Amino acid sequence: MRIINLGAVALLASLGFCQPSLAQGVLRIGMTASDIPLTTGQPDQGGEGQRFMGLTVYDALVHWDLTRADRPSTLIPGLAASWTVDANDKTKWTFKIRDGVKFHDGSVLTAEAVVWNLDKLLKTDAPQFDQRQASQGRSRIPAVGSYRAVDALTLEIVTRAPDATLPYQLAWIGISSPAQWEKLGRNWQEFAKTPSGTGPWKLTGFTPRERAELVPNKDYWDTTRIPRLDRMVLIPLPEPNARVAALRSGQVDWIEAPAPDAVPSLKGAGIQVITNAYPHNWTWHLSSAEGSPWNDVRVRKAANLAIDREGLKELLGGLMIPAEGFMPPGHQWFGKPSFKLKRDLAEARKLLAEAGYGPAKPFQTKILISPSGSGQMQPLPMNEYIQQNLAEAGMKIDFEVVEWNTLINIWRAGARHESSRGATGMNYSYFIQDPFTGFMRHLQCNLQPPAGTNWGHYCNADMDKLFNEVRNTFDAAAQSKVLERIHEKYVDDALFLMVTHDVNARALSPKVRGFVQAQNWFQDFGTITMSP
Amino acid sequence: MLTYVAKRLLHTLPVAFGVSIVCFMLVHIAPGDPLTSVLPPDASAQLQAEMRKIYGFDRPLPVQYGLWLLKTLQGDLGVSIATGRPVASELWRALGNTLMLAVLATVIGFVLGCLFGFVAGYFRGSWLDRLASFVSIIGVSVPHYWLGMVLVIIFSVQLNWLPATGAGPGGSADWAWDWVHVRHLILPAVTMSVIPMGIVARTVRALVADILSQEFIVGQRAKGLLDAGVFRHVVKNAAPTALAVMGLQLGYLLGGSILIETVFSWPGTGFLLGQAIFQRDLPLLQGTILVLAMFFVGLNLIVDVVQTMLDPRVQRS
Numbered sequence: 003m004r005i006i007n008l009g010a011v012a013l014l015a016s017l018g019f020c021q022p023s024l025a026q027g028v029l030r031i032g033m034t035a036s037d038i039p040l041t042t043g044q045p046d047q048g049g050e051g052q053r054f055m056g057l058t059v060y061d062a063l064v065h066w067d068l069t070r071a072d073r074p075s076t077l078i079p080g081l082a083a084s085w086t087v088d089a090n091d092k093t094k095w096t097f098k099i100r101d102g103v104k105f106h107d108g109s110v111l112t113a114e115a116v117v118w119n120l121d122k123l124l125k126t127d128a129p130q131f132d133q134r135q136a137s138q139g140r141s142r143i144p145a146v147g148s149y150r151a152v153d154a155l156t157l158e159i160v161t162r163a164p165d166a167t168l169p170y171q172l173a174w175i176g177i178s179s180p181a182q183w184e185k186l187g188r189n190w191q192e193f194a195k196t197p198s199g200t201g202p203w204k205l206t207g208f209t210p211r212e213r214a215e216l217v218p219n220k221d222y223w224d225t226t227r228i229p230r231l232d233r234m235v236l237i238p239l240p241e242p243n244a245r246v247a248a249l250r251s252g253q254v255d256w257i258e259a260p261a262p263d264a265v266p267s268l269k270g271a272g273i274q275v276i277t278n279a280y281p282h283n284w285t286w287h288l289s290s291a292e293g294s295p296w297n298d299v300r301v302r303k304a305a306n307l308a309i310d311r312e313g314l315k316e317l318l319g320g321l322m323i324p325a326e327g328f329m330p331p332g333h334q335w336f337g338k339p340s341f342k343l344k345r346d347l348a349e350a351r352k353l354l355a356e357a358g359y360g361p362a363k364p365f366q367t368k369i370l371i372s373p374s375g376s377g378q379m380q381p382l383p384m385n386e387y388i389q390q391n392l393a394e395a396g397m398k399i400d401f402e403v404v405e406w407n408t409l410i411n412i413w414r415a416g417a418r419h420e421s422s423r424g425a426t427g428m429n430y431s432y433f434i435q436d437p438f439t440g441f442m443r444h445l446q447c448n449l450q451p452p453a454g455t456n457w458g459h460y461c462n463a464d465m466d467k468l469f470n471e472v473r474n475t476f477d478a479a480a481q482s483k484v485l486e487r488i489h490e491k492y493v494d495d496a497l498f499l500m501v502t503h504d505v506n507a508r509a510l511s512p513k514v515r516g517f518v519q520a521q522n523w524f525q526d527f528g529t530i531t532m533s534p
Numbered sequence: 535m536l537t538y539v540a541k542r543l544l545h546t547l548p549v550a551f552g553v554s555i556v557c558f559m560l561v562h563i564a565p566g567d568p569l570t571s572v573l574p575p576d577a578s579a580q581l582q583a584e585m586r587k588i589y590g591f592d593r594p595l596p597v598q599y600g601l602w603l604l605k606t607l608q609g610d611l612g613v614s615i616a617t618g619r620p621v622a623s624e625l626w627r628a629l630g631n632t633l634m635l636a637v638l639a640t641v642i643g644f645v646l647g648c649l650f651g652f653v654a655g656y657f658r659g660s661w662l663d664r665l666a667s668f669v670s671i672i673g674v675s676v677p678h679y680w681l682g683m684v685l686v687i688i689f690s691v692q693l694n695w696l697p698a699t700g701a702g703p704g705g706s707a708d709w710a711w712d713w714v715h716v717r718h719l720i721l722p723a724v725t726m727s728v729i730p731m732g733i734v735a736r737t738v739r740a741l742v743a744d745i746l747s748q749e750f751i752v753g754q755r756a757k758g759l760l761d762a763g764v765f766r767h768v769v770k771n772a773a774p775t776a777l778a779v780m781g782l783q784l785g786y787l788l789g790g791s792i793l794i795e796t797v798f799s800w801p802g803t804g805f806l807l808g809q810a811i812f813q814r815d816l817p818l819l820q821g822t823i824l825v826l827a828m829f830f831v832g833l834n835l836i837v838d839v840v841q842t843m844l845d846p847r848v849q850r851s
Contacts (some may be wrong), residue, residue: 023818029718036809036848037617046572046616133588134572134618141577208625210619212801239699240809244684244799247698250688405812410575411567414582444575452579 005323018101026233027532029514030363032248032257038214041197042190043178044123044135048376049523050258052174054236057218057524059106060176062156063097064169065117065267068520073279075522076478079167080198081111081177082157085169087476093147103223107169107198113151118180130183142174144438163429166476170436176201201228201526203234213237218528229528230516232336246509249273255532260317260379263314268509273454277505278519279323279330282433284379285501286388286427287368287444289417290460295367296428304353305344308395309501314387320381321344325500327493328441329434330521337486339493343500348365350395359396363518366398370428375406379428379430379504385429417458424488427499428457432455435523437481442469443495465491483496539839546831549551553831554606557823558599561564561627568814572615589615594595599844602820611821621821631706632795636787638723643730651738651776656745656765658747663723666735673732674695676703679793682725686797690822696721699799706801722798730783737779759829766782774845781837 015100029055039051041373043060057065065080079085081100088094104110121128123139145165152158160167182198183190197205202222208214214236216227236255239245245257247265251273260268265275286305288296295301311324328344356517359365371385372378389399402423406413412421413430422428434440443449446469447461468488477480492498510517516529557847567584577585586592590601605612611621647670654666690698703714709715715825745751754764788803795804803822810818 036812040618097611132586137569137572137577137581138574139575141581141851144578209707210617210624210704211805212700212707239698241796241799243686244797245701247683247686247690248700251686251694251698253699355650377608405569405814411574413580414577439576454578487835505648529662 007139011240012358017292028235029233029239029256029527029530029532030235030254032245032254034240034242035238035246036240038208038236039210040134040137040138041208041214042121042132042133043176043199044139046138046177048531055205055214055523056176057201058234058527059197059201059204059205060178061103061201062098062173062175062177063295064173065521066173066520066524068522068524068526069518071518071520073521074279074281074332075520076334077173077195080173081116082352084171085190087166090478092474093161095159095161095168096152097159099155099157100223101155103200104221105179105182105198105200106204106219107179107182109198110178111177111200113156113157113178114154116157116177116495117151117393119175119177120146122178123175123456124246130180130313131186134190139175144170145171154391163329163473165473166189166382167473170438173436181522192260192481202229211238227526227528231527234527236324239497240346249509249511253512255514257509260507260509262321262507264320265321265507265509272512274510274512275507276510276517276520277321277507279332279503280442280506280521280523281330281433281435282334282431282504282506282523283324283325283328283330283379284322284377284384284431284501284502284504285429286501287413287424287457288498289422289458291426291458294417294458295424295459296367298357299358299495300353300357301365302359302499303341304395305392305397306341306343306496307350307353308391308397309343309499310345310386311502312345313391314502317383319336319386321505322379323503323505324504325502327489327501328498329489330503334482335440335485335489335490337490339490341494341496346396347501354396363397364398366400367427368400368402368425369421370409370422370425371401371403372406372409372410372429373403375409378406378429378503379431380529381429386500388499400475413457414451416456421449430457431504433523437472437485441473441485441492445492447468460497538842539835541725542835542838545647546828546835549831550828553827554603554824557827558602558822559595561823562595562598562817564814568615568816579610595650599795602817606821606824608831610757611824612817614815616815616818618783618810621817622719624818625821625825627706627805628801628822629805631701631709631800632788632791632804635719635722635726635795635800635802636791638719639726639787640730640780642723642727643783644734644776646727646740647731647734648776650735652742652768654735654739655742655746658739658746658766667739670732670735670739673728675732676728679724679797680730682722682727682794682797685725701801702836708791714820722794722800725798726787726794730780730787734776734779738772741775742768745771776843777844778837778841781840783834785833788826788829 033050033054035047039045039047039055045051045055051155061346062080063080063082066075067078067429068075081103082097083100085095085097099113105233107442112484118130122130122132125131145161145168147160147162149159176199181197183193204219206215208216216234216378219271220228222228237250239248242261248254249257269275276530277382315324323330327336327339354365372381385401402425415421443455445456445460447464449456449465450459466486470482471484475484513533514532515533518529568591571586573582592762614621614624650670654663659661686698697718700718702718728773751764791804792808795802796808803826807822810822
């Protein structure tokens with residue numbers, strides 16, 4: 003018996019040695035992306051690209067505080083230790099670059115290196131100009147007019163007009179190593195294979211479309227953020243069922259965005275399903291173009307009052323936060339809107355009748371929807387549910403289903419464009435993390451297509467005045483107050499059909515410990531450990 | 535034979551030219567903006583126009599086609615818009631993975647298909663025929679992506695015997711012919727083999743039944759030839775057609791495995807093609823379709839040559 007026991011111990015020990023990766027703390031993540039995001043500093047693949055290949059390998063001048071799960075994230079200093087705006091000239095910003103920061107290749111971060119990085123995105127005749135990074139990064143920093151290194155650790159940026167949202171814009175821009183680019187023959191293709199940033203993770207290798215491996219940067223300047231894991235492996239798994247199967251079979255330890263119908267089985271198998279609020283919304287963007295029935299605030303309010311958001315939550319297995327406004331409930335810019343988003347069919351019908359709709363003149367309009375898409379959650383069943391809700395209030399909705407990329411192009415073209423096919427609304431989910439993406443781009447007068455993505459051609463002098471005030475309010479607390487007023491106007495004027503917010507679901511093996519899910523599109527993986 | 539091969543090779547030239555035009559035009563006719571994958575959704579119209587110019591999409595279609603064809607003839611398939619990597623390198627890596635999968639699936643499908651087909655044809659009308667026919671009909675009818683998911687649920691999730699996704703623990707870059715890697719190949723290959731198995735089985739059954747009813751077989755039997763000898767004659771007569779069917783199936787598997795490769799996240803041409811379609815990655819789409827089409831043409835040529843070698847009647851005709 004003793005021999006058998008010893009044999010069993012030896013066998014178990016050998017099995018342990020056969021799987022050293024798990025014992026040493028390797029986290030394998032199944033991403034929804036179909037490819038490893040661009041590794042040169044300005045990742046593609048949207049929010050997920052920035053989450054896994056942007057803020058891991060690179061730092062920006064300004065960071066999001068990702069340490070707390072119980073409150074929305076705010077901006078904190080990153081590679082810029084501090085910044086100020088010139089009291090006399092509100093377009094002139096001075097950024098103090100953090101001293102002693104080194105790139106993964108050992109070269110030192112300076113203000114010149116930041117200028118070099120801005121040139122790689124904005125200066126088309128610069129040797130380091132990279133069209134792939136430029137196409138991702140340029141639209142993120144529309145305020146930047148000019149810039150220069152005042153000294154080794156002082157950077158000056160002059161904006162095109164006073165714009166207090168500049169720090170939010172700079173939080174998108176990853177700083178790559180000029181020395182590494184020089185060393186690799188001034189070639190971004192080569193740089194992509196062995197990139198060098200200043201971030202808490204170093205990329206040690208990747209196979210396109212299959213996997214990327216990152217190891218901790220033990221010399222990271224913020225010692226509290228040095229990753230505790232030994233390695234992190236990123237695996238593109240775009241098919242939702244493949245992600246679930248990979249997690250259930252132990253091939254990965256973490257998957258992004260599990261399908262709602264897989265959640266009960268995942269929980270039943272002991273998998274942790276983590277959710278939290280974050281700045282995302284799922285709306286119908288309503289048209290304000292001539293002839294749109296949504297131009298009447300009573301109609302907009304009636305539609306918002308007809309939606310059964312709790313029923314929709316049940317449909318999605320609880321994986322949503324019912325909308326109480328355009329921003330998620332509890333957001334720092336939520337304010338105190340007076341219009342409450344609750345289901346009140348009687349009030350909805352009354353408002354519709356006041357607007358002139360009834361049996362003699364039934365309400366009918368067309369909405370563009372997509373069968374799938376980034377952030378669109380479960381668009382077909384959700385839209386059908388809403389269609390049913392609105393029908394109960396006396397609003398007949400016809401859908402035109404278009405493929406997601408086509409919908410993006412229609413969204414860029416605007417409601418008046420022929421590609422919108424006479425639709426008066428479109429189902430579109432939004433990244434609403436900063437003042438520009440959250441509010442301005444949707445409703446600012448001068449951002450009507452083709453200049454911007456104010457799809458519905460909304461234009462309101464009061465709203466524009468508020469946007470202008472945000473850009474000219476440089477004190478963070480005061481700026482937040484203005485943003486609250488904007489949000490109150492969004493809700494009180496019922497400018498969108500506000501339906502729900504996603505909850506950023508991810509499923510984690512029970513071995514994954516220490517993850518703090520920030521209320522943000524981006525996350526910090528430094529706190530994670532793997533239990534044996 | 536050499537003249538025949540040379541003639542067939544010459545025939546492939548207009549086919550290749552036609553394929554190049556069709557695949558270029560098809561991807562341009564399809565709705566959508568090729569820059570969708572490289573620009574954030576809220577990129578300004580000015581930035582979109584600048585990028586369109588940088589990528590050359592502002593030029594007239596015939597000019598774009600001419601430039602693409604010129605480069606393609608020099609072996610340069612361009613650069614993927616979505617990844618910035620050369621199409622050729624993306625394609626060769628994926629092609630290697632798909633070839634591995636498709637060849638294994640074809641071998642499994644051919645062996646099992648021939649087995650079921652011969653059994654069914656030889657014992658026509660018996661319960662063995664009905665059983666083999668049932669299996670082959672299932673093979674042709676069952677949606678293979680559904681079968682793939684079921685196999686994953688059984689063998690990966692429930693039994694934890696085989697991995698559910700990918701081409702090896704370290705990706706296809708460190709592929710090796712050892713158990714750690716080969717186990718990743720089993721489920722997709724078996725799933726992929728089901729359709730060719732069914733088709734080959736149905737074809738072989740019909741061929742065997744037909745050959746067995748022919749007079750020369752009756753004559754052979756009358757001369758006292760044993761079953762083994764008859765079987766040899768049947769195999770020789772059925773082989774060219776079965777081989778032709780198998781060749782076509784291999785061609786289909788090379789290009790038509792989008793669903794299976796997606797279900798198993800197998801980094802092959804199907805997966806690549808699927809992603810290129812969703813991302814409107816025109817250079818990758820054009821390059822992949824062209825190379826796969828040329829593979830199909832090449833495979834047909836090889837099958838024709840082998841068929842000619844095996845069957846003197848084809849040579850004479």
